[in-house]
Amino acid sequence: MIYIDNLGKAYNAVTVLDVEQLEIPQGQSFGLVGNNGAGKTTLFRLILDLIKADRGQVLSNNIAVNENSQWKNYTGSFLDEGFLIDFLKPEEYFKFIADINGVTKEELQEFYNDFADFFGNEILNQNKYIRDFSKGNQKKIGIFGAIISQPEVLILDEPFANLDPSSQIRLKSLLKDLHQKKNLSMLISSHDLNHIAEVSQRIVVLDKGRVVKDLLTSENTLKELEGYFTPESVVEAES
Numbered sequence: 001m002i003y004i005d006n007l008g009k010a011y012n013a014v015t016v017l018d019v020e021q022l023e024i025p026q027g028q029s030f031g032l033v034g035n036n037g038a039g040k041t042t043l044f045r046l047i048l049d050l051i052k053a054d055r056g057q058v059l060s061n062n063i064a065v066n067e068n069s070q071w072k073n074y075t076g077s078f079l080d081e082g083f084l085i086d087f088l089k090p091e092e093y094f095k096f097i098a099d100i101n102g103v104t105k106e107e108l109q110e111f112y113n114d115f116a117d118f119f120g121n122e123i124l125n126q127n128k129y130i131r132d133f134s135k136g137n138q139k140k141i142g143i144f145g146a147i148i149s150q151p152e153v154l155i156l157d158e159p160f161a162n163l164d165p166s167s168q169i170r171l172k173s174l175l176k177d178l179h180q181k182k183n184l185s186m187l188i189s190s191h192d193l194n195h196i197a198e199v200s201q202r203i204v205v206l207d208k209g210r211v212v213k214d215l216l217t218s219e220n221t222l223k224e225l226e227g228y229f230t231p232e233s234v235v236e237a238e239s
């Protein structure tokens, strides 16, 4: 369970995150949406203890993430290319993650099988360094890297961005599968309302760092989100 308690962050005296309380129960698929600069990545960075909060704290299974790193044993994440070791080839990178997490060769092979369609023929056996892959393929490498450790909590920042349509569809199906089979807590941000509504049981909307909507996904959620994000000028033009 992730619990956010009175969390605040400002840059240059401008508040970019201000979340009083937010509880994400174990096993929930949690979608985070918001316009550019709404604070989504900042929230994920705070959850992963990559930046320091100005006030408040994030608890993972009741332990403050900035005081004890136990949560790292069960949390997989990919926010950006900074998470990759780009002077390695994908197979070397995956083996490195597998080795530090005690994942066997056979288990890794099983993951490769599950991800074969998602990878296409573009990731494995390419004999090139991660830094030389396209942005979309680097994203695939990062997502796979986050999943190899078989985490209980998975945090992905805009996983659908830069992926081609077929890969987006495959990723949705992989994420839904993982979530169902493993009681995984899945925290995903996206600008794509359709995708996020499809993979999330709950969707939170951030605006200027604040939670402005917290919805359990239903058949009306997509409409509600589209309504929220439709600019007034468009509403006026259509009426």
Ligand SMILES: Nc1ncnc2c1ncn2[C@@H]1O[C@H](COP(=O)(O)OP(=O)(O)OP(=O)(O)O)[C@@H](O)[C@H]1O
Pocket: 011, 012, 016, 034, 035, 036, 037, 038, 039, 040, 041, 042, 043
């Ligand atoms: N290191 C930093 N220094 C100064 N401002 C920052 C820093 N990191 C983030 N910000 C600012 O914090 C705000 C929130 O940024 P954040 O990246 O969390 O938003 P986001 O919702 O992920 O946006 P996007 O959808 O564009 O990725 C933005 O105004 C951003 O410019």
